Amino acid sequence: MNSLDLRTEHRQTQTLSPRLQHAVRLLQMSSLDFAAMLRDTLGKNPFLEVDDIESHDGADGAEPSAPLNDGAVASSHLEAVTADGAAELQVPADDVAGPPDQGDGESDRDLWTADGSTGLKRAEDGELSALDMMAVETSLTSHLHGQLNVLPLSDRDLALAHLIVESLDDDGYLRTPLQELAEVAELDPEPDLQEMQIALKRVQSLDPAGVAARDVGECLLLQLPAITCPDMRGLAQSIISDHLPALAARDVAGLARQLGESPARIEAVCERIRRLDPRPGWRYGSSQVPYVVPDVIVKKVRGKWTVQLNPAIVPKVRLNQVYAKLYQRHRTAANSELGVHLQEARWTLRNVEQRFSTILDVAEAIVKRQHNFLDYGAMAMKPLGLKEIAEECGIHESTVSRVTNNKYIATPVGVLELKYFFSRAMISANGSACSGTAIRGLIKDIIESENPEAPLSDAEITRQLAQQGLVIARRTVTKYRQMLKIESVDRRRRVAA
Numbered sequence: 001m002n003s004l005d006l007r008t009e010h011r012q013t014q015t016l017s018p019r020l021q022h023a024v025r026l027l028q029m030s031s032l033d034f035a036a037m038l039r040d041t042l043g044k045n046p047f048l049e050v051d052d053i054e055s056h057d058g059a060d061g062a063e064p065s066a067p068l069n070d071g072a073v074a075s076s077h078l079e080a081v082t083a084d085g086a087a088e089l090q091v092p093a094d095d096v097a098g099p100p101d102q103g104d105g106e107s108d109r110d111l112w113t114a115d116g117s118t119g120l121k122r123a124e125d126g127e128l129s130a131l132d133m134m135a136v137e138t139s140l141t142s143h144l145h146g147q148l149n150v151l152p153l154s155d156r157d158l159a160l161a162h163l164i165v166e167s168l169d170d171d172g173y174l175r176t177p178l179q180e181l182a183e184v185a186e187l188d189p190e191p192d193l194q195e196m197q198i199a200l201k202r203v204q205s206l207d208p209a210g211v212a213a214r215d216v217g218e219c220l221l222l223q224l225p226a227i228t229c230p231d232m233r234g235l236a237q238s239i240i241s242d243h244l245p246a247l248a249a250r251d252v253a254g255l256a257r258q259l260g261e262s263p264a265r266i267e268a269v270c271e272r273i274r275r276l277d278p279r280p281g282w283r284y285g286s287s288q289v290p291y292v293v294p295d296v297i298v299k300k301v302r303g304k305w306t307v308q309l310n311p312a313i314v315p316k317v318r319l320n321q322v323y324a325k326l327y328q329r330h331r332t333a334a335n336s337e338l339g340v341h342l343q344e345a346r347w348t349l350r351n352v353e354q355r356f357s358t359i360l361d362v363a364e365a366i367v368k369r370q371h372n373f374l375d376y377g378a379m380a381m382k383p384l385g386l387k388e389i390a391e392e393c394g395i396h397e398s399t400v401s402r403v404t405n406n407k408y409i410a411t412p413v414g415v416l417e418l419k420y421f422f423s424r425a426m427i428s429a430n431g432s433a434c435s436g437t438a439i440r441g442l443i444k445d446i447i448e449s450e451n452p453e454a455p456l457s458d459a460e461i462t463r464q465l466a467q468q469g470l471v472i473a474r475r476t477v478t479k480y481r482q483m484l485k486i487e488s489v490d491r492r493r494r495v496a497a
Helices: 018-028 031-044 053-057 108-114 140-148 155-166 178-183 193-204 216-222 230-242 244-248 252-259 263-274 321-330 333-369 371-376 386-393 397-404 436-448 458-467 474-483 489-496
Strands: 048-050 078-081 087-089 296-301 304-309 317-319 408-411 414-417 425-427 433-435
Touching: 018 333, 018 397, 031 048, 031 333, 048 333, 140 155, 140 193, 155 193, 178 193, 216 230, 230 244, 230 252, 230 263, 244 252, 252 263, 296 333, 304 333, 317 333, 321 333, 333 371, 333 386, 333 397, 333 408, 386 397, 433 436, 436 458, 436 474, 458 474
Parallel strands: 296 408
Antiparallel strands: 048 317, 078 087, 296 304, 408 414, 425 433
């Protein structure tokens, strides 16, 4: 008969403290997310400040802390890396308890006057900041409202035109039906559909051409007056009005048969249509392009590839020594919350150092193994796994995965994600290992050297690779071709025709 009993068992399990979990999240963040998090922390923590080198270098008696450079980390700040890849950081002694620090005879006033980093420039100093020099961006709606305000329109017509402008999306399209706009116009009497169509035509006549269109075809038709040749304009109108799907599919041969024109003329008209702007609203509004900022930069110095951190992404933050000394001197149980902020500030600085040190170590290990790629291109890429880099850097594979996620490296061949250098080994017929990146480069070379009038299918490319000792499936060739953003054989054949 089964019986119930209690048993004591000892078992060791590994758990991450909240601070270590936070350090892991910081390591996985991209540079933009990490910078945003750090700005938020600077705004909340009074013990952290921007390390303005120019302001405190010339200050007498100042004690500036050294800014972060090239990921250098004091060995006393970091311990061994745990199995999950997060470094166990040494926590300083609790700053809350203990008697106040009597200091070295320096008064509070001396601390304020000795620090050179607190002298921020104010507006009354008469100096303009970088924000004051920035140009004000013009939105699409303000641009259209400005044109409408100079037209000789009645108040009712102007209100309807403004209503349509306010209903445009970021692309410059009117997605809302005119009948719905008429119902929310709040005019007496309520505008009818004809009035709304007249107001729409007024807005469509404004700059930029194609604005307030209700679909792509109408947007392109509104821009056709820019084509000076009447014959080409008429042919373009016929293609946009009746054969827009064929235009999108680049079916030049089919359009030539349906319109009774030569393929060369149809291709010329289609090329002119492609120069029209399908999103006129993008010309106005935010002009900021989200460029990829590399985390590390690789350069060849004296015949050897070297890696360094990008100074643009390394935050220049430091501990405010004035606030820290004042707190140490006057700390009591009543201001214990400041002790938590001070400890958090020290943890933040150590996490910053750990993050960039790990990124630099991983990037150096990658470049050390993939230097042939930098010298000779994609064909020289070697198979590489996370385990090799983890053993080289003395960290866990999961840490390498986090470090290479959303991190970029600037090379002579372009800005690449660190994950780009990792690929599994594919064994060729002679037994040598080849990376997927090298195979993609070979596929690209085969397609670039093909006859434009007789492009190669994926099956034919697979046979050519097999002749060179690389036996891979046709679906793999298709996947690699799509990763290279190369069109299928039918599309390439139509363009060549």
